[in-house]
Amino acid sequence: MDPLQQMLSVAEARARILEHFEPLSTEVVALGACLRRVLGSAVVARHDLPPFANSSMDGYAVRRHDADGAGPGHEVRLPVSMDIPAGSGLPGPLTPGTAARIMTGAPMPPGADAVVPVEDTNDRRDRMGGTPAEVAIRVAPAPGQYVRPVGQDVRAGEVVMPTGTVLGPAALGVLAALGYSQVTVYRQPRVALFSTGDELRQVGEPLGPGQIRDVNSYTLAAAAEHYGAQVLRLGIVRDRLEAVQAVLAAAAGQGADLVLSSAGVSVGAYDVVKTAVETAGGLQFWRVRMRPGKPLAFGRVHGVPFFGLPGNPVSALMTFEVFVRPSLLKLAGRRHWDKLAITAALAEPVRSDGRESYLRVVVTRRGEAYVARPAGDQGSAVLSSLVRANGLLILPEGVTEARAGERFTVWLVDGADAALLDEG
Numbered sequence: 001m002d003p004l005q006q007m008l009s010v011a012e013a014r015a016r017i018l019e020h021f022e023p024l025s026t027e028v029v030a031l032g033a034c035l036r037r038v039l040g041s042a043v044v045a046r047h048d049l050p051p052f053a054n055s056s057m058d059g060y061a062v063r064r065h066d067a068d069g070a071g072p073g074h075e076v077r078l079p080v081s082m083d084i085p086a087g088s089g090l091p092g093p094l095t096p097g098t099a100a101r102i103m104t105g106a107p108m109p110p111g112a113d114a115v116v117p118v119e120d121t122n123d124r125r126d127r128m129g130g131t132p133a134e135v136a137i138r139v140a141p142a143p144g145q146y147v148r149p150v151g152q153d154v155r156a157g158e159v160v161m162p163t164g165t166v167l168g169p170a171a172l173g174v175l176a177a178l179g180y181s182q183v184t185v186y187r188q189p190r191v192a193l194f195s196t197g198d199e200l201r202q203v204g205e206p207l208g209p210g211q212i213r214d215v216n217s218y219t220l221a222a223a224a225e226h227y228g229a230q231v232l233r234l235g236i237v238r239d240r241l242e243a244v245q246a247v248l249a250a251a252a253g254q255g256a257d258l259v260l261s262s263a264g265v266s267v268g269a270y271d272v273v274k275t276a277v278e279t280a281g282g283l284q285f286w287r288v289r290m291r292p293g294k295p296l297a298f299g300r301v302h303g304v305p306f307f308g309l310p311g312n313p314v315s316a317l318m319t320f321e322v323f324v325r326p327s328l329l330k331l332a333g334r335r336h337w338d339k340l341a342i343t344a345a346l347a348e349p350v351r352s353d354g355r356e357s358y359l360r361v362v363v364t365r366r367g368e369a370y371v372a373r374p375a376g377d378q379g380s381a382v383l384s385s386l387v388r389a390n391g392l393l394i395l396p397e398g399v400t401e402a403r404a405g406e407r408f409t410v411w412l413v414d415g416a417d418a419a420l421l422d423e424g
Contacts, residue, residue, distance in 0.1 A: 007287040007294070009397060010322060010356045016284060017298055017323055020305050023333045024187040024257060031175055034167045036228060037185040038333030043161040046178050048151035052090065053108040057146040060099040060121060060135050061112035064145075067137045075122070075136040083131040084109065099135050108147060115146035154178070164335050186333030189258060191224045192251030192304075193217065194234035196244060196264040196273055197311065202236070215313045215383070216262040223320050224260070226414065227328045232256060239264065244276035252302035257331055259304050260324065263311030273308050277301055289397055291355040292380035293319040312380035318358050321392070321411075339411040344393065347373035348404050356397040360389035363410055372410055389413060 026040030081098035122136035264273030283299035297308030326337035361372040376385030
């Protein structure tokens with residue numbers, strides 16, 4: 001049998017992995033700490049928003065029919081019977097035939113049904129000045145003009161946000177307006193992370209012959225935190241079976257929801273992670289038809305899901321994006337985990353080995369179309385080309401050669417949509 005056919009496809013592997021994950025328990029968190037968290041229970045409006053009718057402009061509240069006839073060449077003059085600044089409490093009724101000076105956000109006086117903005121009057125004085133005796137209205141207001149009615153935004157008792165809503169800045173604003181100082185959200189996943197390899201050294205250590213710095217501890221921790229996880233850093237583990245077994249037990253003991261390692265899952269004589277996982281739980285599979293990133297291991301250790309990612313930095317990040325990222329999002333209560341994608345034409349021909357391939361590309365826009373060109377060397381250890389890339393072009397399984405002009409799906413690197421620049 002073709003060795004590639006002995007491996008799982010990307011889609012098969014991802015489906016099998018996601019079967020092992022369900023949303024975590026919920027917790028109550030202060031509103032200010034809820035950005036990008038996922039609601040664990042629906043939010044019901046405690047009161048109307050706005051809770052009272054108010055003005056959306058600085059100007060004059062009137063009974064609309066009292067200003068009928070105002071227009072070019074004809075002013076309607078009304079006595080000013082009250083001044084209503086924002087935050088001054090609810091005013092009394094507006095006396096018929098008069099106007100009330102009113103500020104943005106201030107409550108409408110009962111009886112008033114429109115606001116004439118300052119620009120449509122003769123009032124040009126400092127807004128903090130004294131209340132004028134009268135005002136000349138130069139434009140007749142329309143019914144309800146510049147009035148925010150009670151409940152215009154939200155009605156009391158309405159489900160404002162269902163369970164599963166991702167809380168962005170606007171959502172936090174609505175919650176604040178409704179008086180929610182604490183919110184029920186899904187717990188953040190706890191990811192235990194370690195790197196394996198006798199050749200690895202800490203970033204601040206000098207390098208000896210044949211040694212390299214531990215890159216994956218930083219890239220994978222940053223990726224996990226970017227998708228909402230809390231990272232338990234367990235450092236560098238040497239290529240010894242007992243050392244890996246000990247760190248796997250420590251990860252489970254610290255309450256990890258997911259254990260993540262890099263390196264040690266290929267076929268080398270010192271790749272001991274697979275053996276350690278098998279003794280601490282079991283492997284589901286360990287190879288996927290993906291480039292870069294074939295040696296991916298997935299299983300359970302001490303009852304906790306385990307990912308063993310490749311050691312090469314780009315392979316580690318690619319397998320994280322394809323498999324770990326959706327798992328973390330599902331744990332965190334997300335219901336959708338597809339990446340933002342576009343379709344782009346290749347600017348030059350590319351080759352692959354038939355595995356589903358993720359090419360680092362720079363995407364630009366030509367008119368209404370997108371064009372993708374390789375961001376540099378596609379080697380699995382060449383991290384700099386991933387720094388330059390704003391997208392990952394996906395060559396489907398079975399494609400070994402792609403011509404210039406052929407169109408493929410491109411995952412946009414997070415934050416890269418603003419970097420899709422028009423070519424001159």
